[in-house]
Amino acid sequence: MTQRIKATVSYDGTRFSGFQVQDNQRTVQGELQKALMMIHKGQTIRIQASGRTDAGVHARGQVIHFDTEIRMGDYNWRKALNALLPDDVRIIDIAKADEDFHARYSVKQKQYKYFVLNAPEQDVFKRHYVHHVPYKLELDRIQQAITAIEGTHDFSAFCSASTGVKGDKVRTVYEAVCEKQDDMLVFTFTGSGFLYNMVRILVGTLIDIANARKEPEDMARILESKDRHLASKTAAASGLCLWKVDY
Amino acid sequence: MTQRIKATVSYDGTRFSGFQVQDNQRTVQGELQKALMMIHKGQTIRIQASGRTDAGVHARGQVIHFDTEIRMGDYNWRKALNALLPDDVRIIDIAKADEDFHARYSVKQKQYKYFVLNAPEQDVFKRHYVHHVPYKLELDRIQQAITAIEGTHDFSAFCSASTGVKGDKVRTVYEAVCEKQDDMLVFTFTGSGFLYNMVRILVGTLIDIANARKEPEDMARILESKDRHLASKTAAASGLCLWKVDY
Numbered sequence: 337m338t339q340r341i342k343a344t345v346s347y348d349g350t351r352f353s354g355f356q357v358q359d360n361q362r363t364v365q366g367e368l369q370k371a372l373m374m375i376h377k378g379q380t381i382r383i384q385a386s387g388r389t390d391a392g393v394h395a396r397g398q399v400i401h402f403d404t405e406i407r408m409g410d411y412n413w414r415k416a417l418n419a420l421l422p423d424d425v426r427i428i429d430i431a432k433a434d435e436d437f438h439a440r441y442s443v444k445q446k447q448y449k450y451f452v453l454n455a456p457e458q459d460v461f462k463r464h465y466v467h468h469v470p471y472k473l474e475l476d477r478i479q480q481a482i483t484a485i486e487g488t489h490d491f492s493a494f495c496s497a498s499t500g501v502k503g504d505k506v507r508t509v510y511e512a513v514c515e516k517q518d519d520m521l522v523f524t525f526t527g528s529g530f531l532y533n534m535v536r537i538l539v540g541t542l543i544d545i546a547n548a549r550k551e552p553e554d555m556a557r558i559l560e561s562k563d564r565h566l567a568s569k570t571a572a573a574s575g576l577c578l579w580k581v582d583y
Numbered sequence: 584m585t586q587r588i589k590a591t592v593s594y595d596g597t598r599f600s601g602f603q604v605q606d607n608q609r610t611v612q613g614e615l616q617k618a619l620m621m622i623h624k625g626q627t628i629r630i631q632a633s634g635r636t637d638a639g640v641h642a643r644g645q646v647i648h649f650d651t652e653i654r655m656g657d658y659n660w661r662k663a664l665n666a667l668l669p670d671d672v673r674i675i676d677i678a679k680a681d682e683d684f685h686a687r688y689s690v691k692q693k694q695y696k697y698f699v700l701n702a703p704e705q706d707v708f709k710r711h712y713v714h715h716v717p718y719k720l721e722l723d724r725i726q727q728a729i730t731a732i733e734g735t736h737d738f739s740a741f742c743s744a745s746t747g748v749k750g751d752k753v754r755t756v757y758e759a760v761c762e763k764q765d766d767m768l769v770f771t772f773t774g775s776g777f778l779y780n781m782v783r784i785l786v787g788t789l790i791d792i793a794n795a796r797k798e799p800e801d802m803a804r805i806l807e808s809k810d811r812h813l814a815s816k817t818a819a820a821s822g823l824c825l826w827k828v829d830y
Binding site for chain 2: 346347348394396414418423424425426427428456457458459460461463465
């Protein structure tokens with residue numbers, strides 16, 4: 337009889353071509369399935385994740401599930417997988433789950449963080465984990481604009497044209513905040529779900545507002561327009577981190 | 584007429600074979616001198632640093648000096664060098680210095696930090712910048728032992744046998760402290776100077792004390808013995824960072 341297992345996974349996205357398996361590319365899903373295959377003596381174990389992440393995007397709390405016939409304690413599952421995984425992917429939590437738990441369909445809310453280093457020079461220790469902006473950003477302009485994002489909206493203006501998702505672009509953002517920590521601007525977005533590149537386009541637009549290339553009032557206008565061309569360009573993948581998935 | 588220039592340099596030591604130039608190796612000094620050579624149209628400019636750092640060791644505040652006939656403002660020096668340097672080395676401060684300033688001989692004190700991640704699993708985002716210890720470390724045992732390091736001592740027991748330094752192994756440590764920040768133990772050592780691998784051997788010994796393989800009282804005994812064999816093994820290079828050099 338198979339048992340469903342839920343795991344929380346952390347990865348440094350720098351050297352990955354994203355989460356999802358692709359031919360001849362190093363992916364997080366590929367590495368996880370390779371490790372599971374070794375534990376299952378060559379059998380292919382397919383994992384399901386809460387969602388994909390793009391090349392260069394990081395995760396502290398990605399959640400996956402898989403089904404297995406192997407019986408092991410939680411501690412042994414963690415140890416066995418981490419021993420087989422490369423050092424840029426770690427299982428940080430793993431446990432048996434109900435058979436109706438689904439890493440993607442059972443999601444209640446997701447939280448992303450986006451890190452902008454606003455300093456004259458890049459920080460060598462953070463360079464893979466931030467988007468570096470050397471010019472002046474005004475936090476109060478961000479604060480004026482960011483509240484417009486909260487609530488239920490059609491986020492078409494903040495969705496990459498290359499999305500495969502057809503139809504409904506309505507999502508609910510429960511919370512959109514920006515905090516200054518030394519020379520870092522930390523954006524936190526919590527919502528029911530997010531469109532393709534949505535957080536990165538939102539941050540790109542907030543950066544233009546902070547730098548006075550756009551006005552704080554433009555945020556609500558761009559949302560209403562549903563026009564991707566009115567929003568700013570997609571901010572760098574390196575600043576984005578899938579922080580937490582709640583079920 | 585030449586002008587002496589002082590610069591503060593930050594680097595991620597992960598992909599460097601240490602600071603000092605070596606044949607066919609990627610070194611911090613090599614990269615800095617390459618950038619300076621480009622600015623000086625092929626002329627070799629030799630830099631002097633406050634001291635070397637080993638392969639894998641990082642710096643937030645390494646200090647160097649060099650002499651040049653080129654006249655540029657401080658802002659332009661920083662911009663020109665950073666444009667030519669690889670992304671794991673950054674000039675964070677640069678300014679004209681007195682002609683008798685010397686990055687090595689004028690040092691008043693140096694500060695190193697050493698980061699120990701004491702958690703069940705490695706953190707993918709910190710893996711190049713910490714030494715990971717998965718087993719239990721007792722902070723109060725470290726606190727009992729660490730004060731013995733402060734003061735003027737012959738640190739022969741905490742000096743790598745492969746040091747080129749002959750003679751005097753007496754150094755003064757002004758401050759040796761350990762703070763817990765979440766699951767990180769942050770060691771800070773401030774002193775007049777440090778022997779080869781001294782901080783890493785001190786931390787290796789403190790880890791053994793924290794894990795009850797050695798007793799807190801052993802620290803003073805090992806110091807007095809001047810015997811490298813009584814101290815513990817050298818802790819990983821990745822945890823060490825040259826934090827600050829004062830003149």
